Amino acid sequence: MLARPGFPSFDYVRADTPAQVVRLLEEHGEAARLLMGGTDLLVRMRDGVIRPRLVVDVKHLPGMDDVVCAAQGDLTAGAAVTMNQLAAHPDVRARYPGLAEAARSVASYQLRNRATLGGNLCNGSPAADTGPAVLVLEGRMILYGNHAPSPVREVPAGEFFLGPGRTALQAGELMVGVRFPPPPAGSVGRYLKLGRNRAGDLAVVGVAVLGFPDDTAPSGYRFRIGLASVSPTVIRAWEAEEVLAEGPPGEATFVRAAEQAMEAARPIDDVRASAAYRAAMVRNLTLRGLRQVWERLCEI
C-alpha cells in the first residue's frame, strides 16, 4: 500500500435530518461514514486506511452546532460544535473551564475551526483531548438511532470509550450532542497537555483535573482525574481519586495520588514518546494539575 495513494472518489450526501442519516447508515452499513470537520476522516481516507463509498455530512443537522444551557443547569453542546467555539463560549469557559482548555489545546487555530467535539469523541482515539475533560465532568453522550420508544439514548462518558477506535456507538447511530450536568459547586477544573511541540500535536500525555469541596469525603474535597494518551482509551484514575478523597489535601497526598495515576496508566512506546517517559509525565502533570487546582480552591 502506498503511504498516500491519493484521494479516493466517493458519493457525498449533506444530510438534513438525523432520521435520514440513520436510514443511510442502515442502507449502506460499513460503506458509509459520517463527516463533520473531516480532520480525522479525510486524513484516513487520503492515506487509504478507509475507503467509504458514501460520506454523509452531518454537521449541518439542526442544533448540531448549538450550545444550550437548560434551566436545571445542564449544558448541552451539539456534536458539531467546533473546538474554537467550545474554547470561546462564555458559559463553557465560566462553568467548565477544563473543557474549554482541552478544546483550546487541540492542534492549531485553523484546525480547531474545523475539528468538532463529536468528531473528537466518536473517533475513539486514546489521545482525544476533550475525552478526559468529558470524563471528569461526567458528560453524557447523546446518541440518535433507530430505537424505540425514543430515537435518542444517552450513554455516560465512562461507558462510551471501549478501545482504540471503538466506542459504544452502535451500527446505524450518530452522536448529536454531549450533555454536561451542572459542575459541582465550587469546582475548579484544568486540562494540562504535553505534546512534542507547541504548534499543535496530539498529546504525549493529557491530564484533566477537577476538584471541589465535598462534606461526604473524609478529606472534605473530591478530585476527579482523567488521562489521555496513556491507555487504550481515555480513562479516569479512580485509585488516585480515592487517595485524594481520603487524605488531607496537600503536597504529600497529591504526590501519592500522582503516583497512583501513574500506576493506572498503561502507556505504549510510539513515535511520539516511550512508555516510560509517558508514565513519568502522567505523574508530573497530575501533580502539577492537583497543585494548581488546589491553589485555586484555596482562593475561593
Ligand SMILES: Cc1cc2nc3c(=O)[nH]c(=O)nc-3n(C[C@H](O)[C@H](O)[C@H](O)COP(=O)(O)OP(=O)(O)OC[C@H]3O[C@@H](n4cnc5c(N)ncnc54)[C@H](O)[C@@H]3O)c2cc1C
Ligand atoms: C494535523 C492534525 C492535528 C491534530 N491534533 C489533535 C490534537 O491536538 N488533539 C486531538 O484530540 N486531536 C487532534 N487531531 C485529530 C482531530 O483533529 C480531532 O479528533 C477532531 O476533533 C476530529 O473532529 P472532526 O470534526 O474533524 O471529525 P471527523 O474527521 O469529521 O470525524 C471523526 C470520526 O468520527 C466519526 N463521526 C463524525 N461525526 C459523527 C457523529 N455525529 N456521530 C458518530 N460518528 C461521527 C467519523 O465518521 C470519523 O470516524 C489532529 C488532526 C490533525 C489532522
